[in-house]
Structures are given as structure tokens and as C-alpha cells.
Amino acid sequence: MKLWIRGNSLRLRVSKTELKKIAETGKAEDTVRFSSDVALRYGIELRPTGALTATFADAAIVVALPKLRLDLWLRPDEVSVEGSQPIGGGKVLQIVLEKDDPRTERRGDEDGQVA
Numbered sequence: 001m002k003l004w005i006r007g008n009s010l011r012l013r014v015s016k017t018e019l020k021k022i023a024e025t026g027k028a029e030d031t032v033r034f035s036s037d038v039a040l041r042y043g044i045e046l047r048p049t050g051a052l053t054a055t056f057a058d059a060a061i062v063v064a065l066p067k068l069r070l071d072l073w074l075r076p077d078e079v080s081v082e083g084s085q086p087i088g089g090g091k092v093l094q095i096v097l098e099k100d101d102p103r104t105e106r107r108g109d110e111d112g113q114v115a
Helices: 016-025 067-073
Strands: 002-006 009-014 027-035 038-047 053-057 060-066 080-088 091-099
Touching: 009 016, 009 038, 009 060, 016 027, 016 038, 016 067, 038 067, 053 080, 053 091, 060 067, 060 091, 067 080
Parallel strands: 009 091, 038 060
Antiparallel strands: 002 009, 027 038, 053 060, 080 091
């Protein structure tokens, strides 16, 4: 899973393997370690209903993906799921979930791990 953050925009790109895991188990996550005891977790969790939302708590970014949106995203022609979340002061957080494009050149394995 790849994470991009820019301003009030959050983007997660998932591999086919991770998308399948979300569909089967209800979640997928990854971790960035800054030291042996400091890490940032990020991931996607399936929810039965609601809107596409993101939270940040306990050093974790969690995007809640409604089941109906997942069902649409699983279609071969659907590349992304997008939404926005009000954050106050008239501003919004843009949230984008994307399927990783299998045609792009890889520097690691399917999940982007570099050896």
C-alpha cells in the first residue's frame, strides 16, 4: 500500500492483493517505522454503511470504506474511490483510494516492497 499526503489531501494506492484482502477480511494496513518504537500505521477498513472518511488517532491513519463503495470499486473498470470530509473552517480533506496500475513498472514486488 502506498500513502501520499499533500496539504488536505490523502491518497492510498492498493495492490490487487491488498484489495482482495479488504474484500475478504475487511481491512488492509501497512506501517512506516521511524525507529524501533515509533511507527505510523495506515490502512483501509471496511464499514457496512456510511461515507468515505479518514481518522487519525494513536499514530494511525484509518480510511473507512463503505461496503457499497467497495462493491463498485471491485469492478474491473473502476480505478478509484473518491470523497471529501469537512474538517472545519470551510475546508475539506480530499480522500482518494486507487487501484495500483499493473502496467506501471515495478521496482519491488506487487505490494511495492523493495528488496
